[in-house]
Amino acid sequence: MSTERTLVLIKPDGVARGLTGNILARIEAKGYVLVELKKVNATTEQLAAHYAEHEGKPFYQPLVDFMSSGPIVAAIFEGQRVIEGFRSLAGATEPTTAAPGTIRGDLGRDWGEKVQKNLVHGSDSAESAEREIGIWFA
Ligand code: IDP
Numbered sequence: 001m002s003t004e005r006t007l008v009l010i011k012p013d014g015v016a017r018g019l020t021g022n023i024l025a026r027i028e029a030k031g032y033v034l035v036e037l038k039k040v041n042a043t044t045e046q047l048a049a050h051y052a053e054h055e056g057k058p059f060y061q062p063l064v065d066f067m068s069s070g071p072i073v074a075a076i077f078e079g080q081r082v083i084e085g086f087r088s089l090a091g092a093t094e095p096t097t098a099a100p101g102t103i104r105g106d107l108g109r110d111w112g113e114k115v116q117k118n119l120v121h122g123s124d125s126a127e128s129a130e131r132e133i134g135i136w137f138a
């Protein structure tokens with residue numbers, strides 16, 4: 001299978017807590033190649049497109065508000081099976097139960113809010129990756 005790309009976002013909690021370098025270092029140390037990197041303030045339009053699949057769910061508005069609450073870091077990483085590999089590095093959605101050794105398991109916790117602040121986003125399929133890269137690196 002040819003090399004693939006994934007979209008990684010370091011969410012506002014990760015940036016605010018000064019964990020950008022730690023998170024990027026974990027992905028690079030795994031062997032994936034950084035292709036693009038930028039710090040941005042997400043627009044309403046970008047977040048509506050990015051999280052369209054979650055519209056209508058109870059955590060949707062808290063999620064959009066959270067993602068608008070401060071700067072994020074967007075990155076494209078490349079490598080064979082990087083989509084699956086980054087999801088494995090990130091760990092489960094809930095930081096409380098994310099495995100130790102993962103980004104969310106090592107660096108995240110539950111803060112008792114309506115949205116899980118879990119440090120990172122990673123694309124979940126090749127189709128999602130191409131769509132999401134188009135949103136953040138148009
Ligand atoms: P993922 O980021 O692990 O792929 P998704 O199901 O795509 O998880 O959800 C997107 C984001 O929405 C999660 O990363 C998390 O921040 C938040 N989220 C998902 N499910 C819940 C929930 O049940 N309660 C609160 N927040 C949630």
Ligand code: MG
Nearest residue numbers: 121122123124
């Ligand atoms: Mg997801």
